[in-house]
Amino acid sequence: MNEVEQTFKDLMKEIKGYAEALSLIHWDLRTKIPKKAMEQRSDVIGLLSERIHQLQTSDQMKHCIDQLKGKTADPILIKAVEECEDTYNKSSKIPVEEYKAFVTLCSKSETVWQQAREEDDFALLQPYLEEIVDFNKKFATYWGYKEQKYDGLLDQYESGLTTEVLDQVFAKVKKALTELVSQIANSEVEIDVESLLHHFPKQSQEAFSLAILDKMGYDFDAGRLDETIHPFAIGINPNDVRVTTRYDEGDFRMAVFGTIHEGGHALYEQNIDQDLAQTVLARGTSMGIHESQSLFWENFIGRSKGFWQNHFNLFREKAPAAFQSIDFETFYQAINEVKPSFIRIEADELTYSLHIIIRYELEKALIDGDLAVKDLPEAWNDKMEEYLGIRPTSNKQGILQDIHWSAGDFGYFPTYALGYMYAAQLNAKLTEAIDVDGIIQSGDFEPIKAWLTEHVHRHGKMKKPLEIIKDVTGEGLNPDHLIAYLTKKYQEIYQL
Amino acid sequence: MNEVEQTFKDLMKEIKGYAEALSLIHWDLRTKIPKKAMEQRSDVIGLLSERIHQLQTSDQMKHCIDQLKGKTADPILIKAVEECEDTYNKSSKIPVEEYKAFVTLCSKSETVWQQAREEDDFALLQPYLEEIVDFNKKFATYWGYKEQKYDGLLDQYESGLTTEVLDQVFAKVKKALTELVSQIANSEVEIDVESLLHHFPKQSQEAFSLAILDKMGYDFDAGRLDETIHPFAIGINPNDVRVTTRYDEGDFRMAVFGTIHEGGHALYEQNIDQDLAQTVLARGTSMGIHESQSLFWENFIGRSKGFWQNHFNLFREKAPAAFQSIDFETFYQAINEVKPSFIRIEADELTYSLHIIIRYELEKALIDGDLAVKDLPEAWNDKMEEYLGIRPTSNKQGILQDIHWSAGDFGYFPTYALGYMYAAQLNAKLTEAIDVDGIIQSGDFEPIKAWLTEHVHRHGKMKKPLEIIKDVTGEGLNPDHLIAYLTKKYQEIYQL
Numbered sequence: 005m006n007e008v009e010q011t012f013k014d015l016m017k018e019i020k021g022y023a024e025a026l027s028l029i030h031w032d033l034r035t036k037i038p039k040k041a042m043e044q045r046s047d048v049i050g051l052l053s054e055r056i057h058q059l060q061t062s063d064q065m066k067h068c069i070d071q072l073k074g075k076t077a078d079p080i081l082i083k084a085v086e087e088c089e090d091t092y093n094k095s096s097k098i099p100v101e102e103y104k105a106f107v108t109l110c111s112k113s114e115t116v117w118q119q120a121r122e123e124d125d126f127a128l129l130q131p132y133l134e135e136i137v138d139f140n141k142k143f144a145t146y147w148g149y150k151e152q153k154y155d156g157l158l159d160q161y162e163s164g165l166t167t168e169v170l171d172q173v174f175a176k177v178k179k180a181l182t183e184l185v186s187q188i189a190n191s192e193v194e195i196d197v198e199s200l201l202h203h204f205p206k207q208s209q210e211a212f213s214l215a216i217l218d219k220m221g222y223d224f225d226a227g228r229l230d231e232t233i234h235p236f237a238i239g240i241n242p243n244d245v246r247v248t249t250r251y252d253e254g255d256f257r258m259a260v261f262g263t264i265h266e267g268g269h270a271l272y273e274q275n276i277d278q279d280l281a282q283t284v285l286a287r288g289t290s291m292g293i294h295e296s297q298s299l300f301w302e303n304f305i306g307r308s309k310g311f312w313q314n315h316f317n318l319f320r321e322k323a324p325a326a327f328q329s330i331d332f333e334t335f336y337q338a339i340n341e342v343k344p345s346f347i348r349i350e351a352d353e354l355t356y357s358l359h360i361i362i363r364y365e366l367e368k369a370l371i372d373g374d375l376a377v378k379d380l381p382e383a384w385n386d387k388m389e390e391y392l393g394i395r396p397t398s399n400k401q402g403i404l405q406d407i408h409w410s411a412g413d414f415g416y417f418p419t420y421a422l423g424y425m426y427a428a429q430l431n432a433k434l435t436e437a438i439d440v441d442g443i444i445q446s447g448d449f450e451p452i453k454a455w456l457t458e459h460v461h462r463h464g465k466m467k468k469p470l471e472i473i474k475d476v477t478g479e480g481l482n483p484d485h486l487i488a489y490l491t492k493k494y495q496e497i498y499q500l
Numbered sequence: 501m502n503e504v505e506q507t508f509k510d511l512m513k514e515i516k517g518y519a520e521a522l523s524l525i526h527w528d529l530r531t532k533i534p535k536k537a538m539e540q541r542s543d544v545i546g547l548l549s550e551r552i553h554q555l556q557t558s559d560q561m562k563h564c565i566d567q568l569k570g571k572t573a574d575p576i577l578i579k580a581v582e583e584c585e586d587t588y589n590k591s592s593k594i595p596v597e598e599y600k601a602f603v604t605l606c607s608k609s610e611t612v613w614q615q616a617r618e619e620d621d622f623a624l625l626q627p628y629l630e631e632i633v634d635f636n637k638k639f640a641t642y643w644g645y646k647e648q649k650y651d652g653l654l655d656q657y658e659s660g661l662t663t664e665v666l667d668q669v670f671a672k673v674k675k676a677l678t679e680l681v682s683q684i685a686n687s688e689v690e691i692d693v694e695s696l697l698h699h700f701p702k703q704s705q706e707a708f709s710l711a712i713l714d715k716m717g718y719d720f721d722a723g724r725l726d727e728t729i730h731p732f733a734i735g736i737n738p739n740d741v742r743v744t745t746r747y748d749e750g751d752f753r754m755a756v757f758g759t760i761h762e763g764g765h766a767l768y769e770q771n772i773d774q775d776l777a778q779t780v781l782a783r784g785t786s787m788g789i790h791e792s793q794s795l796f797w798e799n800f801i802g803r804s805k806g807f808w809q810n811h812f813n814l815f816r817e818k819a820p821a822a823f824q825s826i827d828f829e830t831f832y833q834a835i836n837e838v839k840p841s842f843i844r845i846e847a848d849e850l851t852y853s854l855h856i857i858i859r860y861e862l863e864k865a866l867i868d869g870d871l872a873v874k875d876l877p878e879a880w881n882d883k884m885e886e887y888l889g890i891r892p893t894s895n896k897q898g899i900l901q902d903i904h905w906s907a908g909d910f911g912y913f914p915t916y917a918l919g920y921m922y923a924a925q926l927n928a929k930l931t932e933a934i935d936v937d938g939i940i941q942s943g944d945f946e947p948i949k950a951w952l953t954e955h956v957h958r959h960g961k962m963k964k965p966l967e968i969i970k971d972v973t974g975e976g977l978n979p980d981h982l983i984a985y986l987t988k989k990y991q992e993i994y995q996l
Binding site (some may be wrong): 017018019022024025028031032036037038039040041042044045048051052055172221223224225226227228240241243244248281 | 513514517518520521522525529533534535537538539540541544547671686691719720721722723724736737739740742764777822
């Protein structure tokens with residue numbers, strides 16, 4: 005190996021090292037950190053982010069890229085150089101001081117968001133969000149875009165995706181979903197959700213969540229489960245991928261499906277090829293593909309009939325006495341109830357995408373300057389009423405529920421809906437390739453995990469999102485699979 | 501403020517930032533990290549340590565020191581420049597690559613120590629310890645020393661202390677302690693420790709530990725309590741000082757006195773002046789003074805009659821039924837039993853210093869080349885037999901019990917015994933200044949915490965260890981107070 009290759013590898017390792025420290029800080033910030041420590045920790049986040057940014061945009065990095073581009077035969081290095089070049093181009097367009105200020109702002113804003121949410125007080129957060137929106141507008145301009153400013157942000161999370169494509173696909177999904185929701189509203193099937201709402205002690209929920217993660221093939225020697233307000237999974241490195249969840253003792257579904265969801269993200273990060281570990285490619289390839297993994301496990305597996313036929317005994321074992329009399333059909337229907345609701349992360353798989361479409365429309369309007377931050381709570385509530393037929397009576401139920409914007413992420417939300425579409429496309433192919441029902445019923449998920457690892461996980465960032473979808477399914481982004489899956493499932497449940 | 505002062509402050513803030521990330525990683529490494537993540541995390545520790553070392557020894561740092569030394573009027577900056585100059589001189593004597601290799605080695609060695617300890621296999625650890633001893637020999641030479649090589653290491657932990665002083669003081673302490681131990685062995689007082697050894701569930705111990713920490717004035721908004729194998733306290737920053745403890749369900753003393761001990765360390769770090777927060781002075785001034793705080797709380801307060809008279813109801817509230825019949829005198833005597841034992845952190849306050857003297861003699865011999873690492877287990881066991889009259893039958897009970905040497909720390913152990921002497925000196929003064937017995941009995945420890953904060957905590961590294969002792973007591977290091985305290989206490993308990 006020549007000298008430049010070694011320099012480039014060392015540089016990546018250094019970037020990865022700081023990123024690992026930063027990831028641990030983020031995990032701690034959302035799970036363990038004492039209250040008074042948050043402010044100073046923000047400065048540390050700013051410092052480490054600035055250091056990473058310095059290295060990503062250093063003359064040394066530029067030199068490595070120039071020397072290696074088109075001149076190395078190592079397939080991993082080829083992709084790593086591409087990735088670093090992309091980051092270099094994007095990052096070097098933002099002045100260091102501006103980027104540092106943004107990261108520090110976001111870190112403080114996350115803390116303020118927690119307080120604003122607790123106190124149901126949007127005014128606390130508003131000045132932070134205004135600054136964050138302004139930063140994002142500037143970033144979109146720095147990065148450049150072809151047609152719409154919002155495209156510049158979208159591309160950060162889902163490389164190659166445009167507002168034009170999204171407008172079309174979302175229109176199709178929106179039409180199909182609103183039709184289904186309306187048919188369901190008129191269905192005579194009564195779903196007994198009350199049966200699920202008995203008190204379920206936190207400790208038992210935790211034991212149940214741990215058992216399910218174990219069944220999914222999550223490696224506890226390379227991760228752990230903790231409690232948080234807003235659940236997430238985080239890959240600190242492929243041997244340290246942590247899951248968090250939230251326990252609602254009045255509704256165990258929050259923790260169980262939340263854990264399965266985050267477990268899906270975690271399986272992705274845990275099963276990236278070890279060969280990529282010391283490179284910038286050891287991450288999920290995009291937010292959309294990442295979300296396809298969490299949603300695949302949460303819904304296509306976790307809300308399927310077969311999964312619960314197999315795990316109903318486990319459920320009964322962990323659940324208190326009040327749950328022992330529920331029959332299986334009631335249980336299965338109850339975990340698949342469709343009902344417009346305020347909180348995105350509690351939404352059913354049918355109405356979920358409508359929550360995303362609302363956020364997409366609002367953030368596009370903020371970036372385009374068609375909407376002011378101060379008018380956001382009202383605009384949010386209006387759209388909730390228009391698309392879902394319900395109007396939040398507090399900002400806690402509305403605009404303050406998600407951390408994303410407070411954390412600086414604009415252009416991120418659409419990837420959740422993309423995740424649904426990708427998951428449905430992968431699921432269609434998976435059911436052709438292997439006997440999914442048989443596997444689900446047997447309770448040995450190894451073949452599913454193996455298929456996903458083979459086709460998705462192991463590649464990390466060696467493949468672009470649409471490359472993965474194309475290689476597995478032979479087609480591009482296609483919402484028809486999701487629509488077909490939801491239609492079939494809910495026609496059966498609601499006897500439409 | 502002039503430009504150099506600002507540059508210097510920014511540089512300190514940067515160093516503090518990386519140190520904060522590093523401290524969090526260390527906390528995680530000993531409490532939460534998944535098994536498989538440890539190896540890669542060692543590299544991150546190496547990277548961050550190297551970065552701090554670079555900054556501490558940078559041309560920019562040298563420039564700031566040269567420009568500010570003797571030229572700034574700000575008392576904090578004066579001390580901070582002194583501290584940075586001392587670090588610069590010490591650090592710049594070790595080549596960067598060598599220092600990095602040492603830090604990475606120690607991090608790996610800590611992990612190996614855990615395994616070696618679990619498997620009671622010294623051979624696993626031996627090659628790591630050999631390398632660590634060699635590094636320490638080199639470091640002592642780099643740093644320089646007047647008479648004995650070991651002084652070069654000792655000075656890192658307790659500025660100004662020498663082997664010559666230590667040999668004298670330890671001889672005096674050793675003589676007094678062995679005499680007391682021998683008198684106690686012949687005492688007819690029977691102490692009923694069995695009464696304390698009922699099953700005490702972990703959760704109840706945790707609740708009890710939390711309640712005691714709270715009583716001590718530990719601020720839970722600026723810290724937290726977690727479980728670990730080898731308890732420690734860590735100041736990530738003054739607003740994030742974490743305590744860890746270990747629960748033995750067969751002997752609650754481990755957790756309770758361990759928590760009080762670490763809580764004493766934590767109070768020190770939590771109560772350093774906020775004015776020092778962004779400087780290199782926001783730390784305990786030395787290991788010895790740090791230990792004086794933990795030992796003061798653990799023994800002078802935590803094993804006193806008054807403390808337990810006040811907290812006996814709290815104990816009964818948290819303890820299971822089997823403990824409810826113990827009478828107070830039995831309890832008080834049992835928590836003060838003197839009995840030679842294998843494990844340092846389980847030793848009583850009387851025999852404890854003998855454990856330290858053993859370690860001191862062994863590490864001095866290793867550094868002087870009078871003892872080989874391979875002969876360490878045997879030498880350890882010989883000394884245990886000679887000073888304490890008991891011989892370990894496994895290395896887990898002997899050489900493998902402490903993490904310190906595996907973590908690279910040589911010259912550290914003596915500070916534990918210094919801590920005892922300092923604590924006794926401070927205690928003598930404190931009892932003159934305020935009505936300690938009255939305070940202990942009332943259960944409101946605020947005046948004690950306030951006195952310690954005023955005279956010790958708030959100063960951070962603004963004062964050197966012996967400066968603190970001198971300012972409070974008017975004298976230097978003096979073992980007589982410790983000997984007097986122990987003699988009086990144990991003459992009473994054992995009716996000597």
